[in-house]
Amino acid sequence: MAEKTLLRVEDLKLYFQTSHGDVQAVDGVNFSLPENKAVVVIGESGCGKTSMAKALLRLLPRNAGTYSGKVLLNGVDIMAMDDEQYRKDVRWVKMSMVPQAAMNSLNPVMRVKDQVSEPMIVHSAVSKEFALEQARIMFQRVGVPVDFLNRYAFELSGGMRQRVAIAMSLVTVPELVILDEPTSALDVLTQANIMNLLKGIKKEFATSFILITHDVATASEIADYVEVMYAGQIVEFGDAYRFFTEPLHPYSEKLMASIPRLRSTSKLDFITGQPPSLINPPTGCRFADRCHKRFAKCSEEPPTVNIDGRSVKCWLYQ
Amino acid sequence: MKKFINTLREIWKYPSAVFGMIIVLALLVAAVVVVVKIPYSEAIDTWRGGEEVYGKNPRNVPPTWYNWFRKDKLVESLDMNEGDEGVTIEEIVTEGGTPIKTTTFEFDFQYDTFPQDLVFYFTSTFDTKQPFVSVKIFTPDEREIKVGSFAIGATHTYPLKQDEKLRKKLGGVVPNIGIFIQENDETQTPVKGIYRLVVESITFEEGSTVQSEFVLTGQVFGWAGTDHLRRDLSLPLLWGIPVAMAFGLLAAIGTSVLTMAIAAIGTWYGGIVDGIIQRITEINLVLPFLSILIMIGTFYSRSIWVILGATIALSIFTGGIKSYRSMFIQVKESTYIEAARAYGAKNGRIIFRYLIPRVIPLLLPGLVSAVPSFVFLEASLALLGIGDPVLPTWGKMINDAYANAAIYRGWYYWILEPAVLLMITGLGFASLGFALDRIFNPRLRGM
Numbered sequence: 001m002a003e004k005t006l007l008r009v010e011d012l013k014l015y016f017q018t019s020h021g022d023v024q025a026v027d028g029v030n031f032s033l034p035e036n037k038a039v040v041v042i043g044e045s046g047c048g049k050t051s052m053a054k055a056l057l058r059l060l061p062r063n064a065g066t067y068s069g070k071v072l073l074n075g076v077d078i079m080a081m082d083d084e085q086y087r088k089d090v091r092w093v094k095m096s097m098v099p100q101a102a103m104n105s106l107n108p109v110m111r112v113k114d115q116v117s118e119p120m121i122v123h124s125a126v127s128k129e130f131a132l133e134q135a136r137i138m139f140q141r142v143g144v145p146v147d148f149l150n151r152y153a154f155e156l157s158g159g160m161r162q163r164v165a166i167a168m169s170l171v172t173v174p175e176l177v178i179l180d181e182p183t184s185a186l187d188v189l190t191q192a193n194i195m196n197l198l199k200g201i202k203k204e205f206a207t208s209f210i211l212i213t214h215d216v217a218t219a220s221e222i223a224d225y226v227e228v229m230y231a232g233q234i235v236e237f238g239d240a241y242r243f244f245t246e247p248l249h250p251y252s253e254k255l256m257a258s259i260p261r262l263r264s265t266s267k268l269d270f271i272t273g274q275p276p277s278l279i280n281p282p283t284g285c286r287f288a289d290r291c292h293k294r295f296a297k298c299s300e301e302p303p304t305v306n307i308d309g310r311s312v313k314c315w316l317y318q
Numbered sequence: 319m320k321k322f323i324n325t326l327r328e329i330w331k332y333p334s335a336v337f338g339m340i341i342v343l344a345l346l347v348a349a350v351v352v353v354v355k356i357p358y359s360e361a362i363d364t365w366r367g368g369e370e371v372y373g374k375n376p377r378n379v380p381p382t383w384y385n386w387f388r389k390d391k392l393v394e395s396l397d398m399n400e401g402d403e404g405v406t407i408e409e410i411v412t413e414g415g416t417p418i419k420t421t422t423f424e425f426d427f428q429y430d431t432f433p434q435d436l437v438f439y440f441t442s443t444f445d446t447k448q449p450f451v452s453v454k455i456f457t458p459d460e461r462e463i464k465v466g467s468f469a470i471g472a473t474h475t476y477p478l479k480q481d482e483k484l485r486k487k488l489g490g491v492v493p494n495i496g497i498f499i500q501e502n503d504e505t506q507t508p509v510k511g512i513y514r515l516v517v518e519s520i521t522f523e524e525g526s527t528v529q530s531e532f533v534l535t536g537q538v539f540g541w542a543g544t545d546h547l548r549r550d551l552s553l554p555l556l557w558g559i560p561v562a563m564a565f566g567l568l569a570a571i572g573t574s575v576l577t578m579a580i581a582a583i584g585t586w587y588g589g590i591v592d593g594i595i596q597r598i599t600e601i602n603l604v605l606p607f608l609s610i611l612i613m614i615g616t617f618y619s620r621s622i623w624v625i626l627g628a629t630i631a632l633s634i635f636t637g638g639i640k641s642y643r644s645m646f647i648q649v650k651e652s653t654y655i656e657a658a659r660a661y662g663a664k665n666g667r668i669i670f671r672y673l674i675p676r677v678i679p680l681l682l683p684g685l686v687s688a689v690p691s692f693v694f695l696e697a698s699l700a701l702l703g704i705g706d707p708v709l710p711t712w713g714k715m716i717n718d719a720y721a722n723a724a725i726y727r728g729w730y731y732w733i734l735e736p737a738v739l740l741m742i743t744g745l746g747f748a749s750l751g752f753a754l755d756r757i758f759n760p761r762l763r764g765m
Contacts, residue, residue: 057660062588091662105657109675119661168661 003034005072006175006208012069014055021279022065025051027232029069030304033225035175038202038209040219040240042255043229044275049212050100052229053178056210057097058086073176092119096169098162100180100212105165106153113139113149116168123172131171138167141204142197159190163197170201178210183218195221216259220244228252231275231286238310248312250293285315328757335753341746349560361557365549365710372548376434376535378722380731381543381551390430392537398423399531416520423515423532427458431537432495432508438517439531440474447522451530454518458511459500463487470528543731545715546722554710555735561711562693562743565626569692572630573638574685580634581642582673585650586665595639602635608698615704622706625699629692638684642677649676679758687751690744697740712736 014026025048033039041049054060056071058078071079078090096119099105106115116138117131126134139146142163153161162182169177179198183191199222202209213219219226223240228249236249247253257269273290276282282289284299291298297315305317329335356364364371376395385391398405400421408420442449452467453476465484466476478484478493488496498508519528542551584595614628649655650673658668699705700713701720719725719732 059656059660087662087664091660093662097657097660099653099657099660101653104653107654107658107672110671118658118663122661122663122667165657168657172661 003037005032006035006037006074008032008070008072009056010070010072012052012055012071013066014051014060014064015066016051016061017063017065018279023278024232024281025278026055027278027281029229029232029234031227031234031237033176033208033210036202036206036208037224038198038211038222039225039227040216040223041210041212041227041229042214042216042219045214046278047229047275048232048278049229050180051232053097053180053210053212056178057091057095058083059097088123092123092169092172092174094174095176095178096172096174097178098165098169098180098182101185106161106168108153111150111152112144112156112164115153116164116171119168119172134171135167138171139164141201142167142170143193158186159193162186162190162194166194166197166201170205170207173205174207176208176210178212180212181214182211183213183215191215191218198222216255228255231281232278233286233313234311235287235314236310236312238312242310248307248310248317249287249314250291250316251287254292285313325757329750329753332753332756334749338746338748338750338753341742342750345559345563345743345746348556349563352556353560356553356556361553361710362708365553365557366708368547372544372550374437374439374533374535375544375548375550376537376539377544377548378546378727378729378732379434379537379539379544380729381541381735382538383541384538384731391428392431393427393429393433393534395433395536395539396425396534397531398425398533400529416522419519419521419528421517421519421530423517425513425534426511427498427508427513428510429508429537432498434479434535434537435494436478436497437533437535438474438476438478439533440470440476440519440528441531442470442472442474442519442521442526442528444472444521444523444526447526449519449521449526449528451517451519451528454516455497456514456516457497457509458513459509461500463497542735543729545718545732551715551732551735554712554715555739557710558712558715558736558739561622561706561709562696562740565622565696566689566693566743566747569626569629569633569695570685570688573633573636574681574688576630576634577636577638578642578674578677578681579669581639582646582669582677584639585643585646586669586673592643595635596643599635599639602632603637605632607632611699612702612704615699620704620707622696622709622711625696625704625706629695645677645680646673649673683751683755683758686747686754689747689751693743693747694740697736712740 009029009031012026012029016023016025027048029052031039041052043049055067060067069079070077073090073094078086081089106112113132113135116135117128120126120131120134121128136146136149139149144160144163144167148156148160153164156164166182183194186194195218198209201207202222209222211219211222220240226236226238226240226243227234228236228251230251236243236247236252238248243252244256247256254269254271258271260268271290276286276289283301285291285302288294288298293316295315302313302315303318304311304313307317329339374397382394385394400407404424406422406424409417411417438453440451448469448471450467450469453465455463455465457463464487465478466481478497481493484493485491485496489501491499495506499506500509515532517530519530521528540550540552542555545551580595584592610632611625611628615625618624655668655672658672663672696705696711697713697716700711701717703717705711705713705717713736715736716733719729724730724732
């Protein structure tokens with residue numbers, strides 16, 4: 001079955017201007033995502049995962065500097081659109097987002113039903129009644145009791161708020177949903193519930209997901225692809241199954257080794273040092289300083305190597 | 319609705335707030351009642367009317383309730399018409415066929431001071447021959463004072479105080495005193511008891527009539543007293559309520575709402591918009607507010623509505639912009655605002671549906687607390703002589719009192735009445751505002 005490419009990102013860059021210089025938060029990201037697939041973005045804090053999500057949705061902070069590259073959604077370059085067209089045609093119509101700390105992403109002075117119907121009212125000329133009805137259906141789908149409709153966000157538990165946020169991202173039935181750490185502040189049981197919910201939705205609505213997380217174990221449940229980010233760049237991108245069994249990049253290896261496994265006696269590993277500053281990133285491989293497989297060539301910019309459909313940015317595979 | 323009831327319930331916990339709310343509600347109800355009962359045009363006409371409206375009032379006297387606190391009672395005013403209680407009419411025809419009408423005014427005088435004046439008002443109808451009246455006074459100590467006899471025209475006013483002949487008759491004592499004391503009484507204590515004033519009117523024509531009215535202008539009047547033009551001060555006190563409420567509330571609402579909206583817009587768009595708003599605010603903050611209002615009042619218009627507009631315009635760009643901005647900056651960075659941006663809400667929608675509702679709870683107490691300052695402002699402007707020249711207001715009243723040296727001459731009621739009303743208004747709104755602040759301001763909760 002030939003897979004149709006939904007999203008194609010080419011050399012996406014997003015720099016932030018600070019008094020010390022430009023922070024290269026997203027520095028030349030390339031990847032593509034077929035329809036109805038989920039890609040999990042993993043990496044340490046501050047390596048540009050959330051910035052990449054914001055760059056995709058063009059939610060730029062005030063100090064955004066360089067913002068360039070190509071983002072093709074269904075073959076249309078959305079980077080070329082002006083702001084108004086982007087607002088009208090992309091946000092929530094084609095691509096929606098469950099922001100980080102989704103619990104705080106609900107307006108505290110709005111009832112959740114209004115909140116959830118808000119994207120529909122904003123985007124299409126639907127009546128308020130229709131929007132509320134859709135919100136009700138979506139609530140049932142994500143497992144929020146219908147009598148919660150009239151509540152305010154602060155009257156809901158964390159898991160329920162997360163569900164409401166997910167419902168809000170789905171009401172307009174977009175093709176791509178970006179979930180930024182949807183499970184990070186939840187207990188294990190609720191995490192599992194949310195992941196199951198996402199799996200069900202993926203099947204039912206044929207949406208694609210970009211799931212940003214630190215939690216590799218939870219993410220493995222839904223992932224079709226894994227994208228490892230380090231210092232604003234993608235160091236590895238590839239099929240999830242093969243990634244989890246045999247990661248290619250030394251950074252991915254270390255990441256996987258830091259995850260506790262059920263039937264394993266090996267001691268958990270960790271990565272020494274800290275990610276480099278993104279203002280003046282080291283030349284050559286950005287991971288070189290912390291890498292256990294470092295060799296002479298690592299001081300030069302590593303190439304992106306393609307190994308059976310998986311890409312890795314490392315000199316080891318050259 | 320439920321929220322509103324909850325708020326009321328919270329207010330109930332603060333006695334000062336209940337007190338404040340009662341005052342505010344009472345003032346609002348009074349304002350409406352006054353405007354309905356005494357329409358604007360009627361109030362203006364009455365207030366600007368002259369002798370024909372106020373001529374029978376005493377001049378510069380305190381309100382009647384002064385007597386409650388005094389041992390030596392002040393004379394209360396009296397206005398007796400034919401047909402009133404205490405007035406008897408007797409009509410006889412002499413043998414010569416001349417009709418004589420005897421009108422007797424009888425009143426009980428139980429005071430320790432003297433009236434300002436005693437005045438007869440005669441109205442008569444005749445063709446060519448004027449009717450003739452003669453007035454006699456019978457005092458409780460059985461003196462009979464022949465006041466005078468004279469022919470009267472169609473209308474005739476006869477103030478006894480100005481009658482020089484009568485003065486001589488009373489041994490050189492001014493009639494309004496002389497009538498009430500015994501001859502050669504050095505202590506000048508009025509004789510208490512029933513006084514009888516007898517008016518005999520003789521007409522010389524068929525169909526000719528005489529109507530007489532007796533007015534005793536006392537030392538107290540009404541519940542508010544009178545001013546230098548004999549005007550009843552209850553009118554400006556009453557009409558001051560709607561004026562103060564309208565000015566205070568409109569100015570407070572106008573400024574608070576506009577300040578908040580402008581602060582929200584500035585904060586949301588940031589950059590040059592915010593910069594311009596902030597610079598305007600900073601410039602406006604150093605401009606002398608009162609001086610500008612005085613200049614507008616002096617050179618342009620003294621209409622209360624022009625002043626109100628200028629007040630609102632000058633009060634928008636003040637400290638409020640800065641404090642709202644600080645709140646909005648915080649709210650603006652919330653995740654839910656970013657979420658709203660992400661799902662494509664337009665700027666206007668974000669400002670009015672996301673930013674502003676968040677801060678409205680903080681607007682309310684500020685708004686309520688701002689009302690008295692605008693009420694005082696209106697009074698201050700009136701006191702400085704640039705109040706509305708037409709409207710009777712509290713400030714205008716204080717201005718009149720000041721211009722007539724009320725304090726120096728001991729007419730305290732003239733200044734204290736509007737001042738007390740101003741204070742009560744301020745107190746009511748302030749205590750309600752403070753309680754609302756405690757209810758709505760999360761930082762003060764539980765303190």
